[in-house]
Amino acid sequence: MTNKITKSSTAEYFSKNLQQVGFSSPLKAVLTTLKEAVDNSLDACEVAEILPEISVEVKRLGAGSSKNSELVQIVVEDNGPGIDPDDIAKVFGEYLASSKFGKGQCSRGQQGIGISAATTWAQLTNAKGAYVKTKTASMRKAFAAQVDVDIKSNTGVVRNKETLDWDKKSGVRVEFNFDGRIQLNGDGGLITYMEGTVLVNPHLTLHYKLLDNDWVHIERVSNQVPEIPQATLPHPHTFKLGEFITHATLFGKISVANFLKTGFSRISDQSIKDFIPKGLPKNLLDKPVTSLKEEDFKKVFAAVQATELMAPSTKSVLTVGEESMSKSIQRLGQVDFFSVVTRKPTICDFKPVSVEVALARFINRNLEADEPVQLLRFANRVPLQFDKSGCAITWAIESVNWKNYGLSQPKGSLPIGPYVFAVSVVSPFIKFKNASKETIDASEELVEEIRRALMQAGQKLSRHIKKEFREADLERKLAHIEQFGPILVESLVRITKSNDARKKKAEEGLKKLLGRDSEVAISELEEASERLSKQKARDAKKMGIEVDQEAEAERLENTPAEELEENNNEKPAAKSTTKKSATTKKKK
Amino acid sequence: MAKLLSIRQLNLDIPKEAKRLAEEMLSDLEKSKRPVLEAVKTSLDNSFYNPKVGFLTAGDKVVRTELNVSSVQKLARVVFMLEILLRNLDIGSVNTKRELYYICKGLIKGDKKLKPLDFEDQIESDSIIDFIGDMLRVYREELNCFANDRGGQTYSQQLVVTETMPDGEKAVVDLSTLGTSPFQPKNRPQSLRLKVKKKIDFCLIIESEGTANTLQAMGFTKRNNCILLGAQGVPSNAVRGWSKLIQEELRVPMYFFGDLDAYTMQNIFRTLKAGSAASLIRNADFSAPEVKFLGVLPEDVKKYDLPHYKVKESDPAEARALKKAKDALENDPFFSDKKNKGLADILRWLIKEKIRCEQQSFFSVDPKDPIKTEKIILEKIRTGRYV
Numbered sequence: 001m002t003n004k005i006t007k008s009s010t011a012e013y014f015s016k017n018l019q020q021v022g023f024s025s026p027l028k029a030v031l032t033t034l035k036e037a038v039d040n041s042l043d044a045c046e047v048a049e050i051l052p053e054i055s056v057e058v059k060r061l062g063a064g065s066s067k068n069s070e071l072v073q074i075v076v077e078d079n080g081p082g083i084d085p086d087d088i089a090k091v092f093g094e095y096l097a098s099s100k101f102g103k104g105q106c107s108r109g110q111q112g113i114g115i116s117a118a119t120t121w122a123q124l125t126n127a128k129g130a131y132v133k134t135k136t137a138s139m140r141k142a143f144a145a146q147v148d149v150d151i152k153s154n155t156g157v158v159r160n161k162e163t164l165d166w167d168k169k170s171g172v173r174v175e176f177n178f179d180g181r182i183q184l185n186g187d188g189g190l191i192t193y194m195e196g197t198v199l200v201n202p203h204l205t206l207h208y209k210l211l212d213n214d215w216v217h218i219e220r221v222s223n224q225v226p227e228i229p230q231a232t233l234p235h236p237h238t239f240k241l242g243e244f245i246t247h248a249t250l251f252g253k254i255s256v257a258n259f260l261k262t263g264f265s266r267i268s269d270q271s272i273k274d275f276i277p278k279g280l281p282k283n284l285l286d287k288p289v290t291s292l293k294e295e296d297f298k299k300v301f302a303a304v305q306a307t308e309l310m311a312p313s314t315k316s317v318l319t320v321g322e323e324s325m326s327k328s329i330q331r332l333g334q335v336d337f338f339s340v341v342t343r344k345p346t347i348c349d350f351k352p353v354s355v356e357v358a359l360a361r362f363i364n365r366n367l368e369a370d371e372p373v374q375l376l377r378f379a380n381r382v383p384l385q386f387d388k389s390g391c392a393i394t395w396a397i398e399s400v401n402w403k404n405y406g407l408s409q410p411k412g413s414l415p416i417g418p419y420v421f422a423v424s425v426v427s428p429f430i431k432f433k434n435a436s437k438e439t440i441d442a443s444e445e446l447v448e449e450i451r452r453a454l455m456q457a458g459q460k461l462s463r464h465i466k467k468e469f470r471e472a473d474l475e476r477k478l479a480h481i482e483q484f485g486p487i488l489v490e491s492l493v494r495i496t497k498s499n500d501a502r503k504k505k506a507e508e509g510l511k512k513l514l515g516r517d518s519e520v521a522i523s524e525l526e527e528a529s530e531r532l533s534k535q536k537a538r539d540a541k542k543m544g545i546e547v548d549q550e551a552e553a554e555r556l557e558n559t560p561a562e563e564l565e566e567n568n569n570e571k572p573a574a575k576s577t578t579k580k581s582a583t584t585k586k587k588k
Numbered sequence: 589m590a591k592l593l594s595i596r597q598l599n600l601d602i603p604k605e606a607k608r609l610a611e612e613m614l615s616d617l618e619k620s621k622r623p624v625l626e627a628v629k630t631s632l633d634n635s636f637y638n639p640k641v642g643f644l645t646a647g648d649k650v651v652r653t654e655l656n657v658s659s660v661q662k663l664a665r666v667v668f669m670l671e672i673l674l675r676n677l678d679i680g681s682v683n684t685k686r687e688l689y690y691i692c693k694g695l696i697k698g699d700k701k702l703k704p705l706d707f708e709d710q711i712e713s714d715s716i717i718d719f720i721g722d723m724l725r726v727y728r729e730e731l732n733c734f735a736n737d738r739g740g741q742t743y744s745q746q747l748v749v750t751e752t753m754p755d756g757e758k759a760v761v762d763l764s765t766l767g768t769s770p771f772q773p774k775n776r777p778q779s780l781r782l783k784v785k786k787k788i789d790f791c792l793i794i795e796s797e798g799t800a801n802t803l804q805a806m807g808f809t810k811r812n813n814c815i816l817l818g819a820q821g822v823p824s825n826a827v828r829g830w831s832k833l834i835q836e837e838l839r840v841p842m843y844f845f846g847d848l849d850a851y852t853m854q855n856i857f858r859t860l861k862a863g864s865a866a867s868l869i870r871n872a873d874f875s876a877p878e879v880k881f882l883g884v885l886p887e888d889v890k891k892y893d894l895p896h897y898k899v900k901e902s903d904p905a906e907a908r909a910l911k912k913a914k915d916a917l918e919n920d921p922f923f924s925d926k927k928n929k930g931l932a933d934i935l936r937w938l939i940k941e942k943i944r945c946e947q948q949s950f951f952s953v954d955p956k957d958p959i960k961t962e963k964i965i966l967e968k969i970r971t972g973r974y975v
Contacts, residue, residue: 477657477658478657480657480658480660480661480704481657481660483704484660484661484663484664484704484705485660485664486701487664487668487701487702487704487705488660488663488664488667489614489617491610491664491667491668491670491671492610492613492614492617492667493614494671495606495607495610495667495670495671495674496607496610496611496614498614502614502618505617505618506614506617506618507617508620509616509617509618509619509620509621510617512620513617513620513621513622513655514656514657514660517656517657518657521657
């Protein structure tokens with residue numbers, strides 16, 4: 001009886017509160033549905049250790065049933081392990097039916113709400129749930145059916161079953177038709193989602209077609225399926241006292257020392273010894289945990305908390321890694337330069353967390369020089385696209401003084417420039433502000449950790465920016481000589497009422513003086529360009545682009561100043577007029 | 589156009605000196621030698637204070653600008669601006685800094701070659717004008733570049749001012765005949781001569797011109813043989829020169845009455861009494877070393893239970909004033925001299941207590957008595973409660 005009430009209320013609750021899980025507007029409905037389908041595919045592939053190849057198609061079918069909406073079709077197809085036909089009702093039609101809940105893994109999905117909510121939304125707005133086609137490796141034919149949510153009983157209902165041929169070893173194709181509104185660009189746009197997903201999943205091959213645009217094909221740059229983070233033992237510093245006591249009851253009649261060693265990660269015999277000077281009474285160690293009073297637990301807990309332990313296992317936190325991120329970032333466009341930082345996992349708010357940052361400037365990405373940087377936020381490798389202002393990542397970026405790294409930044413805002421800032425937070429237990437996972441809760445410790453990652457990445461980035469700036473500065477100085485020299489002489493000649501002969505002589509003298517300066521300046525400029533190019537070559541190598549060193553060196557030598565200039569064109573500080581004369585000077 | 593009145597006895601023929609500098613630069617260029625311009629360094633680290641002199645004077649430090657790739661722009665701009673100023677001197681034309689900024693813009697617009705000289709902002713052209721003044725060691729007024737004569741509204745029943753006009757004519761102004769209108773000095777106070785109809789007991793300079801007007805309206809100058817003037821915030825050159833003239837010509841006790849806060853002490857009062865680091869070359873004629881700080885004093889806050897405020901350290905302007913006050917105690921020769929220990933003590937008190945008290949708070953002492961503030965001021969003068 002109790003069981004039944006719980007079940008029915010779950011589905012009913014969510015069907016009435018879909019806004020809490022990402023369906024608060026037609027715009028978000030499209031993005032959330034897509035996100036849930038893709039997340040499930042990626043998670044399934046990772047579990048089965050299959051390199052994912054996903055195709056996505058988004059179409060506009062006509063007007064929606066509700067006001068101001070359009071009927072949208074989303075189709076997501078993967079090459080994953082497929083879902084057993086007996087399970088599709090649970091996966092797509094039942095809330096809180098998850099293989100991942102509370103496991104302490106960094107999977108994208110956690111509770112088993114998302115895809116069922118997408119089915120519910122389609123059902124509420126278009127009277128049909130999800131249309132699913134699936135095939136596992138052991139099936140000869142594919143199974144297809146429509147899955148609806150029985151809201152009263154929180155169970156999936158499978159209709160219109162059929163079996164059909166599918167020339168695929170295994171996989172799932174899911175189709176949703178529902179009311180929504182499609183936005184391609186901007187923070188909440190589908191393209192932004194696609195690019196974000198591509199960036200943090202180097203092992204993903206993605207094909208997508210949005211509306212009437214052409215198919216876009218993006219190949220994987222890594223052939224390694226991310227090792228699924230193991231569900232490791234919990235780290236004692238992630239526990240609160242109550243949890244600690246409850247945890248102890250799971251272990252039966254074992255000694256305290258054994259409980260600590262087997263119930264947690266990162267506690268060794270040495271750590272047990274270390275607990276004693278921190279206030280753990282030695283006589284408690286051999287007592288069975290079942291005999292401990294609350295007071296004793298408090299003492300044990302306090303001593304454990306006061307002792308420094310190794311950071312939580314890196315295995316429980318999955319990261320993309322600097323190398324893969326470096327390769328992946330160039331899939332978003334032609335990278336001018338970039339900087340990537342992966343921080344070691346650490347504990348924030350009692351939870352293991354790892355932060356990764358990629359900052360990049362692209363050569364042709366339609367980013368404006370005077371607009372804020374494009375921000376891509378990720379939580380467990382899922383792009384976050386709404387409510388930017390309340391997010392820990394945004395707070396951290398705004399708290400960094402980007403001027404130190406050569407970027408302009410209005411006070412307390414995002415920095416300005418044609419850059420992409422990608423920040424990824426990975427943790428088995430990310431604290432979101434709401435169930436729709438749009439914003440990471442901004443705790444002080446987490447913001448500080450993200451901030452550190454950003455500052456490291458900023459330092460790397462600034463090497464590029466400063467070198468370019470020096471280059472531009474030198475060019476500007478050269479231009480100065482050409483422009484201001486003659487004005488200076490002419491004014492002096494007028495004030496002193498001198499004749500042409502003196503003017504000529506002074507001009508020659510000036511040329512000699514400044515010529516010496518410009519020779520020095522030019523050689524400095526060449527040196528700076530060379531340094532910058534070398535740095536770029538190193539980065540290119542890191543990104544995996546083959547660069548012919550000799551050819552590159554030759555190219556540099558022969559690069560006319562115009563080209564060097566072009567590389568600098570985005571630099572807002574440099575004026576185009578001054579540059580032109582710099583060029584002519586250099587040719588001489 | 590008639591020749592303008594000179595500010596002071598200047599033993600320097602500006603056009604001649606400018607031509608000499610230009611000649612030197614040109615001949616250096618002819619010899620492929622780098623021309624150099626030197627200007628007095630106008631900053632606190634080149635400021636000296638001798639209590640016997642009473643105002644900040646310049647040390648030996650200079651700003652040296654030698655021709656190279658980085659400085660060629662500045663030198664071209666200096667010579668360009670110098671030419672405009674020399675022309676103004678030649679034809680007797682005057683301008684403000686903002687007007688000069690636009691004159692430059694006009695000239696640049698008319699000649700494509702000059703385009704690179706263009707000033708993006710008035711700050712850029714101002715700094716060139718200041719450099720020329722510091723280089724020639726002359727006042728900007730001597731380069732026919734004048735500022736707005738802000739502040740300095742003056743009331744007195746005894747004072748008579750004789751002004752020598754540019755054409756040599758003399759104008760006599762008896763301040764008692766102006767009705768409710770104040771007399772306002774120009775920033776060439778050296779063309780004025782002062783006379784008194786009756787002995788004047790003191791001169792009172794009030795930070796807020798509004799409060800000065802209130803005192804006047806309530807009959808302050810009728811009851812007292814005095815000169816009453818409003819400073820209107822940081823004293824302009826006109827107010828500074830005018831105060832200096834009153835001090836020199838009349839030798840009357842002078843008092844300043846303003847807010848009790850770090851900004852008033854350092855920026856308003858210090859500038860009035862001893863000039864500023866930015867105007868090192870002109871402090872001699874534009875500061876009144878005899879002026880005393882009448883209040884608001886820390887002791888007044890206690891004695892009259894004056895309403896006051898906590899300094900908001902979250903407010904950038906107030907936080908900056910406090911930080912500057914700390915700097916001043918360490919680096920400002922005016923505040924580190926023992927002659928001004930009393931003033932430095934007030935600064936220290938302000939830094940410690942972090943409060944501010946406004947001059948108008950005297951009106952809270954007896955709200956029903958409209959001349960209570962006057963009574964307190966007079967009592968303070970009588971009993972010597974000033975610094």
